[in-house]
Amino acid sequence: MVRLVHWSLALTILLNGAFVEEESMTHEWIGYVALGLVALRLIWALIGPKHARFSAFPPSPMRAVNHLGAILSGDRKIHLSHNPLGALMVYNIWLSVIGLGVTGYMMTTLTFFGVDWVEEAHEAIFAWLIFSVVLHIAGVAFDSWRSGVNLARSMVTGRKNIPMGSELE
Template identity: 40%
Template sequence: METSRPVWDRFVRFFHWTVVSCVFLNYFVFEAGEWPHQWAGYLATGFVVARIGWGFIGSRHARFSDFFPTPSRLTQHLRAVRMGQPVHHWGHNPLGALMMLALMSVVLTLGFTGWLQGTDAFFGEEWLQDLHRYLANSLMTLVGLHATSALIMGRVERTRLVKAMVTGVKERY
């Protein structure tokens, strides 16, 4: 049985940690509406757009075709986990893929709503500011769920998931 494999290429890892940094800085350090906050948001949004492109032309496990969470893949995965027999996935498992797509969608929507707030048509619109704040809080909830799930699923699937996002090599133990 194969125990390790290069999975996450340099771009995927750089994308991941860049977006993590931007989200952390924007939520905990930078003042909302100030230029560092705006540019960190634009950087995160740009990286998500680039990651979407990489999902079509990137390395094997970076491609959406390798992990897209179809209903049947999700059902099979959940059934196997519930039965205590999770199937090993070298790339994203179906729930991890669903989370990745949700996180990227929220980051894109945050970037869009943030950008809209700087336009003449929407400047100072309270509903848009509220939506942006709600999305930011939702993102942080998803981030917490993502991190917790990575730790739990790493144990359940006996895989070093966090280490893989640093080294690029996914190891089974």
């Protein structure tokens, strides 16, 4: 479920960001699908298996700072779920998609149709989301190099190939 939602959400972002006309019904419906995918993933984080649950990747700025310090000191511990920086990115992307969904919906209502700040917020959130996605991909590439675990492959196959002798956290 995690991988299906991940890649489906990536596809919705790619389609709406690069291929679909901004003010079209297709854009609107793809946005609703993206919002539904995030809702599904949030539910799965409550009821899914151990590594898919919120408890496997709690949002903790302090843990993220400590993890960054560990990286800078050469630590190569491997996380079975998201590392603390990755966890913050997950929540950031989810909140960004929710923000896009809310502002996108607002633009379809009589109250907010044509209201500049709503459109500007939608565009700003999208720009933030694209920046976040690029940072996410760079983080995955860096952590794959640092840890020796091909994280992108594990998001396709569902299996992390942990190098022998690796320390797990």
